Amino acid sequence: MRRVLLLCLLAGLAYLLFAPVPMEPRPYRPDPAPDLTGVFVPNEALAGADLIALPGGAHGPEDLAVSADGTVWTTDAEGRLYRLRDGALEEVADLGGRPLGLEPHPDGGLVIADSYRGLLRWREGSGAELLAERIDETPILYANQLAVARDGTIYFSSSSQRFDPVTLGGTKPTSVMEIWEQGRSGFVARRSPDGKLEILLDGLSYANGLALSPGEDFLMVAETGRAAIHRLWLTGPKSGTAEPFMENLPGYPDNIQAQGDGTYWVGFASPRLGLAEALMPYPFLRKVIWRLGPWVRPAPARHAILARFDAGGRVLESFHDTGGATLSIVTGAQAVDGTLYVTSLEGAGLGRLPMESLR
Helix, strand or coil: CCHHHHHHHHHHHHHHCCCCCCCCCCCCCCCCCCCCHHHHHHCHHHCCCCECCCCHHHHCCEEEEEECHHHHHHCCCEEEEEEEECCCCEEEEEEEEEEEEEEECCCCCCCECCCCCCCEECCCEEEEEEECEEEEEECCCCEEEEEECCCEEEEEEEEECCCCCCHHHCCCHHHHHHHHHHHCEEEEEECCCCCCCEEEEEEEEEEEEEEEECCCCEEEEHHHHHHHEEEEEECCCCCCCCEEEEEEEEEEEEEEEECCCCCCEEEEEEEHHHHHHCCCCCCHHHHHHCCCCCCCCCCCCEEEEEEEEHHHHHHEEEEECCCCCCCCCCCEEEEEECEEEECCCCCCCEEEEEHHHCC
C-alpha cells in the first residue's frame, strides 16, 4: 500500500512538473500595482444601478453603441443584437458568434467585432455582412473592440493571435490564457473605406478597447494584460508611432469610450491581481499553476470599477461596486441624454444610472 501511495505521489508530482500545457509563458515583471487611493478610492456608486435585463435570461452585454438618432444597441454572449426601446431591450437579430465591440457606422449601420467570426457590418433590412476575417495571410482570431472614424475608417483590435476563442470555449478562458502566457500577440488594425486592411500596432498583451480623439489624430489603445493605455498617432509628425499614455493602472482596462468632449470612459475588468502578478517573472511556476486546474488559475475579482479620464491622462472620477452585487467584470460605459449605461462581460443586462446621481 505504501508503495502504491508513493507511486501516486510521484505520478502527481511528475504531472505538475512536466505535463504539457497549451502555452509557453514568457517572463514579465510588472510594477507593483498602485493602491485604490485618491480618485480611485472605492465607493458604491455602481451598486445603485438599475438593471435593464436582457430577454430570456441572456447575459454578457459586453459593449453598446448609440446610433445617430440616439438609439442604444447592445448584444449578448449568445450572439443576439438588441435595441433599447421604451426602457426595455428588444431582440432585433441573431448574429451568431460572440459579438464584442459595437459601433455605429456613418452609413447608418453597425460595425461589430465578433470574436468568433471577425469584422462585421449589420444594416437593418439587409442583415450582417462579413467585412474581414483575415489580413493578408494573418487570420483575425479574436476581434474585440472598435473605433469608427467619420469617413467610415474602422479601427479594431484582435486580442490574441495565439489562442482562438472558438476552440477554447469562449472569450473568458481565451483571455486568461493570452494574459497568463504574456506572449503579447494582440494587435490593432485599420480597415479603410476602400476595404484595404493593415496592422498598425502589434506586440500587445491582450489588445482591447479603442477610442478616437475628437480630432481623429490619435487612437487610445487599451492593453489589458499590461494594465496600460497607449496613444497611437494617426496623423502629424508622429503618425504611425505609439507611446505610453497611462501606465501601471490599478486595474485591467477593457473598453474605452470617447464621449466627444475630450474625455473617455474606461471600464476595468478587474482590479489588479497581486498574487497572479507575483508569479509573472517565473514561467515555470505559471505552468505548474496552470496544471493545478481552473480552480486555482487567475480570475477577475468581482469588484466593478469604471473611470473617466481626459486627453492629458488625468483621471477625473471613478465609480465602483466593490462586491459586484449589481455589476461585475465591468467592460465600459457611455452617457446618453443624462443617463449612464454600463456594460459587463457576464451581467444579465445593461446597468443604468442617472448622471446626476454620480455627481
